[in-house]
């Protein structure tokens with residue numbers, strides 16, 4: 199194997215710095231990157247100061263021109279979403295989505311722990327541009343260190359006059375309120391996040407009509423943005439939309455953070471150039487993961503967080519570009535790749551995801567609540583060697599009650615299977631239900647023989663222990 | 669009998685004042701209750717209901733939705749081992765088995781001395797550092813069986829800086845009075861915030 203390049207940063211566990219432009223991770227190399235002193239010494243709050251010299255509308259336009267795609271999963275351009283607030287309905291709120299809990303995803307927590315002021319500055323810029331009069335920064339409950347770092351940063355930024363009344367002696371005034379969750383994956387869905395912030399059980403609302411930008415927190419227009427999305431704003435305001443769009447491609451500019459986990463030589467979180475970097479660059483590049491562990495063969499990978507249909511080596515040359523990944527049967531989601539090498543027991547691997555989504559169902563929709571549980575139970579007995587051939591059909595039948603019609607999947611040229619493009623149809627309110635089915639559908643489509651071996655009772659032993667009770 | 673201590677009652681008021689509607693303080697107050705007591709008691713829920721202007725049943729409804737709120741006493745240290753895909757691929761199953769035998773409890777159980785509760789958990793946003801676990805929601809990365817044993821020894825002998833279960837952030841947000849804008853309730857504010865109108869594109 200070639201020499202590895204790229205620098206692991208000990209105080210940023212998992213993060214590996216490499217040569218690509220560093221927009222959101224530029225301060226990670228400093229051990230005190232989370233402090234106000236370091237932030238101010240490295241250009242911090244300059245983007246806000248520049249924003250305050252301009253009209254809110256100009257700032258909004260700058261962000262729109264940057265084509266900053268949302269980094270929370272859906273990839274919707276932030277500047278366009280901001281424009282969906284109905285005119286003259288006030289107050290409007292900002293809710294920051296720091297609930298990061300999609301399987302495989304690890305980036306927002308790093309951004310909160312290592313550069314909380316960058317996130318705060320991003321929130322301030324968004325509030326100024328869209329006229330949002332209060333910001334709620336919702337951090338996942340199980341992130342004690344991120345909560346501490348952000349709390350300290352907020353206290354320091356208030357004291358220094360960056361948050362609160364008449365920020366930097368302007369007429370711009372906004373509070374940022376730190377809030378944290380208490381453990382429920384579905385709360386990451388934006389309407390559930392709002393329910394949770396209203397003190398309720400975190401159950402998603404129907405869209406339409408409950409698009410947050412029109413009917414959000416307390417029924418008011420509300421912008422929900424992901425931590426990484428907002429963390430890009432200080433750079434965009436400081437350097438301009440043009441500098442941003444000069445990185446990456448026209449439809450996917452800038453950089454994005456991607457976590458690669460599982461069976462690679464060097465699992466890590468990388469800031470990559472958006473739009474052009476390919477899965478092969480990431481998984482095999484000597485500045486990134488450096489190949490599959492023990493020089494094994496790649497069997498499959500989940501390209502965009504646990505909800506995404508799986509890819510195999512045939513899709514390695516696809517770039518981080520939604521318009522190319524979608525037609526090939528999956529999505530980029532939250533920037534999370536989970537890699538399985540040739541030793542992986544595929545049905546058992548699928549079960550580690552299906553049991554996650556079944557467990558996290560909020561129970562509001564019958565197909566998700568019942569279907570997810572059934573999918574888990576049927577798959578579990580197949581994995582444990584108690585299944586029958588009929589169970590394999592049953593898995594698909596139950597899945598079709600959640601997602602009727604063709605379900606997206608990758609092409610398998612060797613088997614003459616063509617890709618079915620993203621997205622799917624669904625009978626549920628949110629994506630938790632379909633996500634319980636996605637891993638099963640991918641695994642069964644791409645590796646049917648492994649399931650058949652299981653139900654015929656002549657398979658290799660399970661390599662993965664799947665906890666029965668979580 | 670009041671549930672919250674005087675100090676926490678003051679904190680509760682400070683928290684409630686930050687929200688346009690006091691019900692939004694429900695989860696933060698449940699955390700405060702768990703911080704005080706280690707778990708969520710009926711008395712805590714009744715007092716929170718009063719504080720945010722709702723019923724105990726509503727508080728229970730919210731409380732029971734969220735995994736972190738414990739309705740029974742748990743160990744001083746809650747150990748959550750991640751069992752989702754990346755960790756499972758990297759040996760979380762073996763780690764869980766080892767943990768069960770080291771602590772002598774099954775996943776979901778607590779040691780009889782009240783020190784440890786062991787749980788299987790879902791993805792902890794540390795997937796590249798698999799297999800991982802959390803002690804009272806603070807991470808440990810790439811945990812081997814030996815490291816697990818060492819961790820247990822450190823926790824048992826107080827040679828560590830993990831606060832007891834219930835304490836999350838040891839740093840609290842405090843908004844200084846002279847900088848506090850105050851909440852903007854939905855039904856009161858009807859005009860655009862001042863910076864949206866006074867500029868008139870003149871900046």
Ligand SMILES: Cc1cc2nc3c(=O)[nH]c(=O)nc-3n(C[C@H](O)[C@H](O)[C@H](O)COP(=O)(O)O)c2cc1C
Pocket residue numbers: 267268269270271272273274276295296297298299300383384385386387388389422423424425427428628629630
């Ligand atoms: C089940 C589910 C879970 C989600 N979890 C998260 C999450 O943890 N963090 C996040 O930013 N977005 C999450 N999303 C996406 C949000 O609904 C929303 O699209 C996003 O926060 C918008 O921010 P962005 O436009 O900046 O990406 C989730 C969506 C679904 C359906």
Ligand code: SF4
Pocket residue numbers: 384401402558559560561562563564566567626627628629630631632
């Ligand atoms: S799909 Fe599942 S998690 Fe989503 S709203 Fe319906 S029941 Fe709840």
Ligand code: FES
Pocket residue numbers: 301302303750751752753754755756790791792793794795796798800
């Ligand atoms: S799968 Fe274990 S931390 Fe994400």
